[in-house]
Amino acid sequence: AMENYQVDIQLLGLGGNGHIGFNEPGTSFDETTHIVELQERTRKDNARFFDNDINQVPTHAITMGIATIMKANKVLLIATGENKADAVKAMIEGPKDTSCPASALQDHKDVIVILDKAAASKLTK
Template identity: 60%
Template sequence: MKIIEVKDQQAGGQAGFEIFKQALADKAQVFGLATGSSPISIYQSLTASDVDFSDKISINLDEYQGLAGTHDQSYRYFMNQNLFNAKPFKESYVPNGLADDIEAETVRYDKVIANHPIDLQLLGLGQNGHIGFNEPGTSFDSQTHAVDLTPSTIAANARFFANEDDVPRRAISMGIGSILKSKKILLVAYGENKADAVAAMVEGPVTENMPASALQTHSDVTVIVDHAAAAKI
């Protein structure tokens, strides 16, 4: 894994932006995208630039079950606000959290990924080491699947909702197996509450109890961290 340590999230945004620009120069067509606060500075750098995604495809990692794309905490809404409104893609895929048949939705989403192999996958990192919504214990071979969120993830994400009871308990997530098929992976993590997960991801044993440790098995992973998140490496 290549580690880039930056002074703050803004500098991380610039470093991540350079990696997106290089991917575009290398003719990347399909971008795997992520939500959460950590990728926002990359999206800000992208929207402030002249990059053009209008003939590219984006595939997002995950979505809450039960939230419409118009709900201000849905990941579809987040992506529209933070990137797509300013930088539209030719096609942008996000799992449909309102699908009547969630199983069928996961199958549909796997077909989307199979038809559009991901050139660059952006990831954040959960405090418990989750990537996407792949919680500890998820198989490294997993494909898109329905997820019961852990209490710690529900608590961590409650800051975005009026109260913790409003946080959806379930989500749909791209699997770890699908993430590992991406040609390149870029993970961003900031702040001291990510330091344990960063250390376990980079140096800890490769175990399904620490989903991000799966990235040690991939040959092209770049991690952008600030000093606080890098403190335990």
């Protein structure tokens, strides 16, 4: 009932495991806004915002689901660093599969991806 709005531009980062928002690998592409349990890698990646203490990092988050993200008119995704290179390759060149949630964006009508050389380093096409 809360999904009757239009997002004009959706700004996304990319998790090292391919997550967008906090839609971890395995999340259905049909999911709308929901509560998620964060994977350990995601919690470790975010510990820098919590004095590098994983015990302070939340175990759950509320996130826009992939179906909600896909409704945006335009998507702008930014990824930097070598630790994102595998996820970038899976997002752009891999199959559309829930193992890389960002791969759902292959079906979006208007996506801009901004990468540094390190994040783009494994692209082959």
